[in-house]
Amino acid sequence: RKEVEQDPGPFNVPEGATVAFNCTYSNSASQSFFWYRQDCRKEPKLLMSVYSSGNEDGRFTAQLNRASQYISLLIRDSKLSDSATYLCVVNRGNQGGKLIFGQGTELSVKP
């Protein structure tokens, strides 16, 4: 089983749609959770950290379910500029800043 698994995608959605990405992780000792965004041939950029209580940043909402070892990202009112690959990232349990990256889910928002 992969340490971090994401929906393989790609997701093709029209502008204005709501889209949800799912991610599961295998190490129950993991403490830090993030969503990164990576545009084609660019570096990953931190989109948001994910907290136990869930958190929201504008059109983006992240949820964490520790019992199910599941993380989600919801994007509302999709924009063309949201087209990118979204990476689910989890730290490796008690190994501090050692981050494990999912393979990414590609999102394409069409006019």
Add this chain to the structure above:
Amino acid sequence: ETGVTQTPRHLVMGMTNKKSLKCEQHLGHNAMYWYKQSAKKPLELMFVYNFKEQTENNSVPSRFSPECPNSSHLFLHLHTLQPEDSALYLCASSPSGDYYEQYFGPGTRLTVT
């Protein structure tokens, strides 16, 4: 953004060449990382430095040799690489090596011929 810079941005090298990748962070962080990203694969952690000390070598072949002279600079020395080493090499930094978000440089796209 200029928080983490990497040079060169593109590099083509033969299998017998020696080259070095450079990373510099201007964020006052104390941890720095090298990652490899091959086509259609997740990012793979290669090395971790925390307060200039190497704390992680993720079973990386010895043809990759990291160097961290201070908390702001990180190098990756390359020699006798193989074509399968062609990839995007990303540097990242974080405030320390524990549970912090990492910020990435733009990467060096390496092609080994």
